[in-house]
Amino acid sequence: MIRLLLLRLAGAAPVLLLVSMVSFGLMRLIPGDPSAAIAGLSATPAMVAQIRAQLGLDQPLLQQALHWYGGLLHGDLGRSILLGQSVFWATMERLPVTAALSLYALVVTLVVGIGTGVLAALRQNTWVDQAAMMVAMLGISVPNFFLGLLFIIWFAVGLGWLPTGGYIAFTDDPWGWFRTSTMPAVSLALLNIGLLARVTRSTMLEVLRQDYVRTARAKGLPRHLVIGKHALANAMIPITTVVGIIVSLLVSGSVVTETLFSIPGIGQLLTSAVLGRDYPMVQGGLLLVTALLVLINLGVDMLYAVLDPRVRLGG
């Protein structure tokens, strides 16, 4: 197990190094002078020069790279221009918001997605199966921001049940959190529900055809045990790998969802950084979020090993 963890960490290291290089290189791709772009049209040359010095862009590229990596080793990702705050702390401050929202969406995804998939597989080729797959197809086809807008039109503007946006922390007021997070979380979850339901259904169909399931049935095991212990437990293995993809999609989706519902999370932080040409924030935030995702995927890989002894022993 520890050997596997070390192996996976060694595999993640070059990815993280390349990710940091891409993040560093991205800001150097800006055509023309980013300092001028940041300063705006009415800036004097002195102001532009000051910003350039502040960003270290007046130094040779190698020096800039050394500075960037030196900072990374100390957990220093630079300073945000708009917020005047360190990029690391600006991101960390908003992380709980995005994490809570993603977790909510993940729970909804897992419950509804796996439930729908299992149900469809058990009732293969009936109307239940067809209806479930229709819903799944809708899920992967409706853009999450469109669904969010429809929710706002229906439940906030029309019925007035839920607020149109804003965010209340769970620790401040759990009910308020639930009210402000439900529409964003469900609109985020729908795409993933669709994906997961489709994968779960095809995996379950595969597993249900296996000999050991037939044996379990033949020896008279109750239906719920056959499905739960024999079929679903084995189907969980490929499903786990999808969870890694889903977490990444949730973070991707949070960019637009947080903007739409005015939720002060990482997605909104990065969107406003991009629109405000806060390049250090974009660069550092992108790196930090991606590094977190790489680590989460590593965790999913380890979970996979726990679930599947073949990976554990073979690896």
Place this chain on the structure above:
Amino acid sequence: MPCLTRGCALAGSAAGAVRAVGPGRAALRRLFRHRLFVTGLVLFLAVLALAALAPWITTADPTKLGIRTKFRPPSAEFVFGTDNLGRSLWSRTVWGARLSVEIGVAVVALNAVFGTLVGALAGYFRGLDGPLMRVNDALMAFPAILLAIGITAVLGPSTENLILALAVVYIPRTARIVRASVLVLREMEYVQAAVAAGAGHWRILRTHVIPNAMAPLIVQLSFLFAYAVLTEATLSFIGLGAVPPTPTWGNIMAEGRAYMREAPWIITIPGVLLMVTVMGLNLLGDGLRDVLDPRLRLQP
């Protein structure tokens, strides 16, 4: 046409009873019997038709303002109604469709060329596999939308930059799929035979490997078209796509946000069109996958 892929062989065996029907035609026949594929095809062709015919089926200039025609609901005069500036939403959504399709086609074309190139090189030449796939892994580690946003942020919002950003985001994913097929094909006996016969690497890749890696690639490209259209709409919704007044589905919906109480159709009409396009392509991709490459069914 030699039938060497598994999908092709399967299609052949399915049509084994019917003599004198080529495997290609048999696959086509099975495709057109696939009800969901046909539905997807019809939906997608309808959107393509809107896009292609945009200059002829719209009469009003999509950017023409009309002070007296603000917030008209859909009617005989304005089929899709008008927006807050009195512009015809029919014109705007149809021209938006054209832009979406253009971006989708461009991203798919770039992926077909560069995804195949990178995937074939990595899969065929062992020495290139490591470095190319590490870069691939790193690019795929970024959440898709975040990387696209980062790139458009750096290059500035415009249609060309958006296409470039989407290509950079999705080419690694396409390359990975092509590589997986090439890794298998490389070990095939007919490739060994070609090597023994003295064929060069380039010739082997071009005539024996790449054509046989097409089935999963085509499936991937149809889903990719959907992602490209979806991501483009998302980015232009948050203000990083084509610059207004150029109409895109995303920016029409973004502008409609402020008026969703009095004029919800500004949001729902482009939204439904976007959904129909994406769904058409997803159904198309599912159908192609079922017929061309049944092995891929398990993948999300």
